[in-house]
Amino acid sequence: MIIALTGTPGTGKTTVCGIIKENSQYRGLYSIIDLNKIIIEEGLHSGRDEESDSYIADFEKLEKRVKELTSNPDRNIIIEGHLSHFLPADSIIVLRAHPVALRKRLGRRKDYSFKKIKENANAEALDVILVESSERSDKVFEIDTTNINALAVVKSVIFITESLEKGKIPEGFLPGKLNWIDLVEL
Numbered sequence: 001m002i003i004a005l006t007g008t009p010g011t012g013k014t015t016v017c018g019i020i021k022e023n024s025q026y027r028g029l030y031s032i033i034d035l036n037k038i039i040i041e042e043g044l045h046s047g048r049d050e051e052s053d054s055y056i057a058d059f060e061k062l063e064k065r066v067k068e069l070t071s072n073p074d075r076n077i078i079i080e081g082h083l084s085h086f087l088p089a090d091s092i093i094v095l096r097a098h099p100v101a102l103r104k105r106l107g108r109r110k111d112y113s114f115k116k117i118k119e120n121a122n123a124e125a126l127d128v129i130l131v132e133s134s135e136r137s138d139k140v141f142e143i144d145t146t147n148i149n150a151l152a153v154v155k156s157v158i159f160i161t162e163s164l165e166k167g168k169i170p171e172g173f174l175p176g177k178l179n180w181i182d183l184v185e186l
């Protein structure tokens with residue numbers, strides 16, 4: 001199964017995948033494709049966007065490369081990155097974090113301006129990635145990471161994957177339970 005692990009920057013995607021990579025028990029279940037890494041290292045972009053201070057992904061090249069990397073899987077694959085929901089996958093898991101918690105997490109990043117933190121917290125409050133994901137797939141699940149540690153998030157990812165493999169819907173992770181709309185800051 002190919003899983004897109006997406007979410008607003010700061011929701012914990014890389015932390016979760018770090019735990020999976022470090023732990024042999026989890027490493028045997030999933031191989032990880034780090035989208036940000038391949039975009040930069042393999043030049044799958046059309047340059048830098050100065051305003052957002054990030055690379056502009058070349059989706060045609062990125063999709064072609066991800067299809068190559070996922071063509072012969074020996075285990076489940078997690079495509080990790082905040083653009084992963086735009087790529088072909090069997091299901092999408094959206095990591096979520098309360099906008100106040102997210103502001104705190106992103107506030108620790110030296111390279112994140114006040115403006116960038118606010119934009120991301122607002123995107124989270126407005127469910128931007130969840131909406132984009134739901135427009136592309138009917139197999140979308142979300143994990144609220146606000147009050148659980150990253151290991152618990154890993155276990156939730158495994159629960160979702162195993163449920164789907166058994167043909168069951170992991171009801172507890174269906175989207176629609178979070179409502180942070182009042183936390184949008186103008």
Ligand SMILES: Nc1ncnc2c1ncn2[C@@H]1O[C@H](COP(=O)(O)OP(=O)(O)OP(=O)(O)O)[C@@H](O)[C@H]1O
Pocket residue numbers: 007008009010011012013014015016081082105106108145146148149150153
């Ligand atoms: N479940 C969690 N609870 C509390 N803090 C967390 C949790 N998961 C990650 N963090 C912290 O949040 C910060 C952001 O995590 P991380 O870099 O994994 O996010 P990301 O989703 O990969 O972001 P980006 O899209 O920018 O790469 C880190 O400081 C990390 O330690």
Ligand SMILES: [Mg+2]
Pocket residue numbers: 013014015
């Ligand atoms: Mg990351």
